[in-house]
Amino acid sequence: MGAQAYAVIGAGYGDEGKGLMVDALAAALPAPVVVRSNGGAQAGHTVTLADGRRHVFHHLGAGAFAGAATHLSRFFVHHPMVLEAERAAVAALGGAVRLTADPRGPVTTPWDMLINQAAERARGDGRHGSCGLGFGETLERMARFPLTVADLAAPGLRAKLEAVRRAWAPARLAALGVTRLDPREAELLADDGLTDVFLEDCARFLDVVGLAPDAGLAARGTIIFEGAQGLMLDQAIGDFPHVTRSHTGLVNMAVIAREAGLGRLEATYVTRAYATRHGAGPLPGAAEALEGFEVRDPTNAPNAWQGRMRYAPLDLARLDRAIAADLALADLGPVRLDRRLAVTCLDQATGPVRLSNGAEVPAPALAGEAARRLGLPLGAESWGPARGDVRLARVGGLVDAD
Numbered sequence: 001m002g003a004q005a006y007a008v009i010g011a012g013y014g015d016e017g018k019g020l021m022v023d024a025l026a027a028a029l030p031a032p033v034v035v036r037s038n039g040g041a042q043a044g045h046t047v048t049l050a051d052g053r054r055h056v057f058h059h060l061g062a063g064a065f066a067g068a069a070t071h072l073s074r075f076f077v078h079h080p081m082v083l084e085a086e087r088a089a090v091a092a093l094g095g096a097v098r099l100t101a102d103p104r105g106p107v108t109t110p111w112d113m114l115i116n117q118a119a120e121r122a123r124g125d126g127r128h129g130s131c132g133l134g135f136g137e138t139l140e141r142m143a144r145f146p147l148t149v150a151d152l153a154a155p156g157l158r159a160k161l162e163a164v165r166r167a168w169a170p171a172r173l174a175a176l177g178v179t180r181l182d183p184r185e186a187e188l189l190a191d192d193g194l195t196d197v198f199l200e201d202c203a204r205f206l207d208v209v210g211l212a213p214d215a216g217l218a219a220r221g222t223i224i225f226e227g228a229q230g231l232m233l234d235q236a237i238g239d240f241p242h243v244t245r246s247h248t249g250l251v252n253m254a255v256i257a258r259e260a261g262l263g264r265l266e267a268t269y270v271t272r273a274y275a276t277r278h279g280a281g282p283l284p285g286a287a288e289a290l291e292g293f294e295v296r297d298p299t300n301a302p303n304a305w306q307g308r309m310r311y312a313p314l315d316l317a318r319l320d321r322a323i324a325a326d327l328a329l330a331d332l333g334p335v336r337l338d339r340r341l342a343v344t345c346l347d348q349a350t351g352p353v354r355l356s357n358g359a360e361v362p363a364p365a366l367a368g369e370a371a372r373r374l375g376l377p378l379g380a381e382s383w384g385p386a387r388g389d390v391r392l393a394r395v396g397g398l399v400d401a402d
Contacts, residue, residue, distance in 0.1 A: 002263030002335075005223035007037075008342075009249045009269050009326070010230030011319050013277040015297075015309075016270040017344030019045030019062035020382060022226050024390040025268075026063030031221030034061025034068045035214075037253045038246040039228025040077030040108065042133040048385040053093045059083045061226050064095035066387075068224070072101040073214050075252040077138050078149055079108045080205040081198070087208060100212035103150035109161060110198055111169040112137040114185055119176045136245040141168055149211065152202045161195050217260040225253045231269075231322040236329055242281025250330035250337075257335045264336040268379040269323055272345040273353055273366055275312040285312035285356055293348045296385075315356035316373050323374065340379025340393065343367035347383040 006025055010016040022045065026032040045062040048054045053065065059079060061070035072078060078101065087097045112134030120132060141147075145168045147160055169189060173181075181189065188194055217223055227248055232238050234248040246252070250267060257265055274290055277283040289295075290311035297309065323339070349363035361369050367381035382390045 002261040003218045004264045004266065005225065005257060005262045007225035007227065007253050007265055007267040009227040009267055011269040011271045011322060012230040012275055013232045013283070014229045015276045015278055016230060016272055017382060018227065018270055019047045019057055020344060020385065020387065020390065021268060021270050021342055021380060022062040022224060023047045023066055024380065024387040024392060025224050026066035026068040027387050028392060029222040029224070032063050032066065032068035032224055033071055033217065033221040034063040034224050034226050035071045035073055035217065035256065036061060036076040037073050037225045037227055037256060038075050038248055039244065040133070040135045041079035041082050042135045043228035045226070050386045050388050055090055055093055055095070059086050060090055060097065060099070063224060064090050064097065065093070067096050069096060069098040069221070071212065071217065072099065072105055073252070073256055074102040074104040075246065077106045077108055077135050078205070079133065080201040081110065084204050099208060100210045101149050102214045103148060103211050105149045106138050106142050107147045107149060107152065108134045108138040109147065109164050110188065110194055111165050112141060114188055115169060115172050115176070118173065118178050118181055118185055122176070122178050139245045141172070144168065152206055157202065158195065158199065161198060165189065165195065214256045215259045217256070218262055223262065231326050234326070237322055237325045239282055247329065249326035254330040254332045254335060258333045262335060264338070266338045266340065268340045268342045269376070270342045270344060271314065271319060273343055273349055273363070274314050274345070276309060278309045283310050283312050284315065286310040287312065292351055292354055294350050295348055313354055313356040314370070316370055320374050339376055341371045341374055341376040342380035343370055344382040346381060347389070
């Protein structure tokens with residue numbers, strides 16, 4: 001039987017506390033390697049340390065403060081324009097910045113971002129909920145004008161980039177019905193110098209990211225898959241068009257695990273003690289404030305792309321359906337799967353927690369009750385923002401991550 005791996009999967013619309021759970025697991029496991037199994041730099045996974053250090057991870061894995069290396073899988077969308085700034089920020093805070101990437105991973109260009117932002121603005125009140133970083137547009141482009149990590153080190157890179165700028169971008173904008181760019185966007189599309197700037201970004205990327213196939217992961221250490229977004233944003237589970245262009249749960253993890261010869265996967269599905277959604281799309285029972293909670297969330301401030309964070313009572317029936325759908329989509333093959341539940345933000349409850357069906361549960365009992373109703377073992381519960389506030393399941397009950 002192959003090596004054991006772990007996974008952290010958001011069970012909602014993102015923002016469930018995946019960064020906290022990855023950090024706690026990385027601190028508790030030997031030689032951790034965090035594998036980004038979907039998404040890209042549009043992810044925002046917050047890790048806060050007891051000494052006040054804090055970072056919102058976008059490209060690097062959220063186990064960096066616990067010393068974990070990061071591997072960017074074939075399903076991760078790379079963003080050379082933003083990586084170097086994050087590496088510098090994490091290194092300055094004492095985090096690990098050891099990076100490898102599967103050569104097959106797609107790469108975002110400046111023109112993908114430009115198309116993404118112009119299209120989202122043109123949608124007006126019908127926005128999809130994009131973060132504006134070009135993630136979905138990168139994947140849309142790959143069938144006709146592919147650009148991968150391997151291409152960054154191969155001859156002909158400039159020609160590939162110019163084809164994206166001169167052929168793909170105008171055609172894609174027209175297909176999206178974007179007939180006018182704002183002056184800054186038009187200037188960027190016409191700027192020959194932007195290609196030179198991006199080529200420098202790509203060279204820096206190759207200087208700091210080693211190329212390594214997903215197939216070799218089993219020999220590298222203890223694997224922790226870090227999912228991005230949540231199951232209710234999965235392209236096959238969520239409400240189109242308000243979804244992400246990826247599988248946010250087991251699907252990609254299962255492909256990588258089979259390729260790497262991993263024998264067992266322990267997946268932890270994460271939810272807050274209440275439901276959230278940051279961005280366009282439905283959220284049953286949504287409000288901008290939630291009775292019974294004193295919500296503290298410095299990461300998800302209102303912004304031009306996603307608006308304000310919305311909140312709703314926890315709907316365990318919806319969580320159950322999403323988790324079941326995720327399992328049905330994944331082809332695990334010989335990989336043995338164990339599933340668990342984690343509940344975060346329990347410290348923010350000001351009294352009994354009211355669920356979407358009207359039932360009230362005392363906050364100290366919520367995690368156990370949710371796990372019981374979902375038919376999953378309780379893997380973790382969190383009573384604060386740092387890893388020392390997390391109790392991870394171990395033989396004999398829950399213990400602190402530290």
